Amino acid sequence: MAKINRCWGIDIGQCAIKALRCTVEDGQVVADAFDYIEYPKILSQPEAEPEQLIRDALETFLSRNKISRKEDKVAISVPGQSGLAKFFKPPPVDTKKLPAIVQFEARQQIPFPLEEVIWDFERLVGGEEIDGFLIDAEVGLFAMKRDQVHRSLKPFDKADIQLDIVQLAPMAIYNFVSHDILTEGPDEDLFDPDDPPESIVVLAMGTDSTDLVITNGFRMWQRSIPLGGNHFTKQLTKELKLTFAKAEHLKRNARQAEDPKTVFQAMRPIFNDLVTEVQRSIGFFQGIDRKATIKGVVLLGNTVKLPGLQQYIAKNLGYDVIEFERFNELSGPSVLSSPQFAENSMAFGVSYGLCLQGLGKARLSTSLLPREILTKRIIKAKKPWAVASLAALMLACSFNFFFHYNVWSKVKPDYEQDGETWSGPEEKVKIVKKTSDGHHAEHKDKEAQLTFIKEIGEEVVGAGDRRILWLELMRAINQSLPWPEGIERGAYVDYKTLPMDQRPVFYIDYVESEYFPTLESWYTDIVKSKYGELKRHLRGDTIEDPVATEGDANVTVSAEDVAAAGSEGPTGPGWVIELKGYHYYNNRSLIRNERGANHVRFSFLKELEEGTIELPDGTMNPEDNTPNLVTFTMKELGIQFPLLLFDDGEPQTVTVPNPDVSPAQAQPGAGNMMSMQGMEGFGGEDDEGDDPYSSGTSQIVPGAVPTEGDGEPTVLASFQVRRYSFTIQFCWQEIRLRDRLIALEERKAKEAEEAAAKAEAEAAAKAAEATAVGEDTEPADAAAVPEGAVEAGNE
Structure with a gap:
């Protein structure tokens, strides 16, 4: 429109x-x-x-x-x-x-x-x-x-x-x-309510009332005063005893009257009332808007033509009358x-x-x-378009009906062509459909039987796989534990061959497990922070080791550690494995990253996070009748999110009994240690002494062979070493061997595909490079060979 x-x-x-x-x-x-x-x-x-x-x-x-x-x-x-x-x-x-x-x-x-x-x-x-x-x-x-x-x-x-x-x-x-x-005021964007432009008073005088409008062009205030030109006429009628028509004529032509002064004196009360009402209105307005200033009065309406009105208003209001001419x-x-x-x-x-x-x-x-009038008007304006649309729709529906009726008439039951109706072919279709439905039902039965057999097979195979899951887990833990190089894993080593504080061996007190229906409940902010701390250490960030013991409930959560842990955590059911143990690999000659908490991180936890393990795949090598081994990562085995949960902070000095010493061989000076001969392993006891190598009253380094005055070796009943205790956790989700092998094959296929694509891209790049080199060198070679030589060569 x-x-x-x-x-x-x-x-x-x-x-x-x-x-x-x-x-x-x-x-x-x-x-x-x-x-x-x-x-x-x-x-x-x-x-x-x-x-x-x-x-x-x-x-x-x-x-x-x-x-x-x-x-x-x-x-x-x-x-x-x-x-x-x-x-x-x-x-x-x-x-x-x-x-x-x-x-x-x-x-x-x-x-x-x-x-x-x-x-x-x-x-x-x-x-x-x-x-x-x-x-x-x-x-x-x-x-x-x-x-x-x-x-x-x-x-x-x-x-x-x-x-x-x-x-x-x-x-x-x-x-x-x-x-x-008011055309000289500021733009709307520059209007300042705290410093408004000057206002004017507009008096639009009508027959029965006067509209008073006070405005600065932006803000306004209005009031209707019940005084107008008709009141002057009525006043003349009352004072001069005239008819309404004569009084109206006299008001319009007051200057031509026989006694104009009498006419003005008769209308004076109305003048006074008008000025009083205007003053009251202006005073009220200035009371509600104290920032407003008035610069003049504008008079509108034919009543303003009344002789002397403008001068009277200007004199009594105290404001200039702004003449309105056009x-x-x-x-x-x-x-x-x-x-x-x-x-x-x-x-x-x-x-x-x-x-x-x-x-x-x-x-x-x-x-x-009224809104209803606008609504009716809009509806009325749209009626022709609505009627035209409905007519077009009806026409389209009619054509559509006739086309469909023409097609339907050829397929209705009583339609006959060449003496044959639809009943014969329909019976044949019913027979074929019945046979097809039977085949479909039989196919569904076979599918149900196949599904049942597959489920039985899964249970049978899965039961065998599940029997070895915990064995595989324990093997992964044992393999991840550090062991001295050159010594067979599990072999006994006495302290003379390898001192205690030079053995990277872990002594495990216990291995506990707890099942979680949802591992999200285990992976709290504290656990996430601990895992992020490990990631930062493995990444090589320089950070200080916090001291957090098992009794410390106020473990702080580092934002940097949480960020390093990543946004993804474990989901679904699984087990949380906890190991508590200690080690003596705290010799002061070792660098900081090789002892204490870092020894746990960079040996055991790093292996659980990034290591691999070889496990039997359930088949045998026919040549030597040995199990075929397959390499899996710890994550493929289901081990994830290892972390150092608690530790002792700095290693503590403890007294360790000598396992090679019987009570009869103990020195007299070491008699206070005889009660510890029944202790298993090298657990030891805490000692108040600060010297890591003291024993009784002797100062003998562990692993040394001290002698008495006659040169005979002195056998110590115990010695002191620095022990670091720790508690680690990781989550483990059971992944059966069969599922791991399938995932492994898919991974290898994907890697082979990526390698082939990379090789193809490199070959294409080399071919393009060779082509470019050939194009650059061919014109120079052709120019360097004389024409005669080329012809001779061709001959």
Whole structure:
């Protein structure tokens, strides 16, 4: 639909209808038509019939002017005293929630149920929007009783004039003044509520009331004063004992009266009342907006022509009267040069403001036109398109029906071709279908039997695999434990051959296991931090070893360790394996990374994290009748997330009994150690001494062969070494041998595929390089060989 850029602004007053039509040409508002139709009587006169007078005036207006529904918008005004205008500042609120805040405010401000009124709102210029929140915003709320709105629309409905905008007269005046008079103010983006521009007081004097509007072009305040030109006429009627018609004539021609002074003296009480009401209104406004300053008064309406009124208002209000002579931002010579328009130009302010709103040039765009009228109008406008769409749909359905009927007629049961109907072939199809259904049922039975046999096979094979799972786990643990090089694993080594503090051997106190239905419950932040700590050590990061013992409940969680552990953890059911043990590999001659906690990390835990293990695959080598071995990684075996859970911090000095010494061989000086001869292994006891190599009163290095005075070897009952105790954990999820072999084959196939692709890419790159080299060298070679030599060679 083309945009309508022409609008009629119709102001139905108490004594005349003022209508102005404007359009937009090159961004300029242009007036191209107007009309001023005065009623035979003022609508408020007792003997007048307002509805009939307005109807006759509208008929006269339509006879003079043509209103096109496709080309013209129509905006009308309603009296300010018939409506309600409130302005409030909402609290800082999300922009999307502003309508809900306004609706709540409307229920508080409007003294009628919202169902009985037509209301609208608009956010005025000013305020800020920060991150979607309105700060220091001001909202205008406008309302009018529903029955009064419909009463105002009734004459236009009977005249068949379609309305687009219904606006309060003071709001139309604000649109006109902010666009045409207050043109020197700042831009909307530069408006500062704390330092607003100067305001003006607009007095639009009508027949029965005066609309007072105070505005600076951005903010506004309005009030309807129940004093107008008709009150001057009534005062003359009362004081001079005249009829209403004579008093009205005398008011309009006061300067030509026989005694003008008497006329002005008779109207003086109304002058005083008007000035008093204006002063009260200005005082109230300045009380609610203390930052506002008023620079002058603008008078509108034909009542302003009353002799002496402007001078009286200027003298008693104390503000300059800004003379209004013409519309500054309105062009259109055919209208502006018309004598009738020039004579009544001060009465066209409302009509001009309505036109500005209809053309989208006004700052206030609210409308009190009932929503149901707009809805009916939209539905009515779309009815032809809806009917056309339905007709096209019905036509398409009809064609579709006939096409389908033509096809269906050839397959209906009684269709006959060459003396044969569909019944014969249908019986044959039924027989074939019955046979096919039997085959399908038999196939499903066979599939069920095959599935059952596979399940039995899985159970049989799986039972064999499950029997060796724990054996494989224990073998992996044993293989991961460090052992001295050059010595057979498990062989006994005395302390003379290899001192205790030079053995990288782990002594395991126990191996415990616990089943977790979900390993996520085990993999807490503390466990994740411990695993990340191991990853950082294996990666080579420089970090200090924290001291965390089994009794320490306040274990700190390092963000760096958690990040190093990665985002993925164990999922599903599984076992948590815990080993507690110790080692004596803490000789001070060793570097830091080879003793204490680092010995556990870089030997045992590193093997569990990155190591491999060879396990039988269940088949035998026919040549030597030995089991075939397959290499699996620890992760393929199901071992994951090893970590050092607890430790003693620094190694502790303990007393270790000599396993090669019987009680009879013990030195007398070492008699205090005889009670420990029954201790198993090299567990030892804690000692308060700090010397790692003291025994009794002797200072003998473990592994040395001390002698007495006669040269005989001295056999020690015990000696002291530094022991480091630890507790480690890892999770283990059972992966059967058969599943590991399948995964291994898939991995090898994938690696072979990637290797082939890489080799192919390298070959293609070499071929391309060789081609490029050949192209570069061929012209030079051809140029270097003489033509005769080439011919000779060819011969």
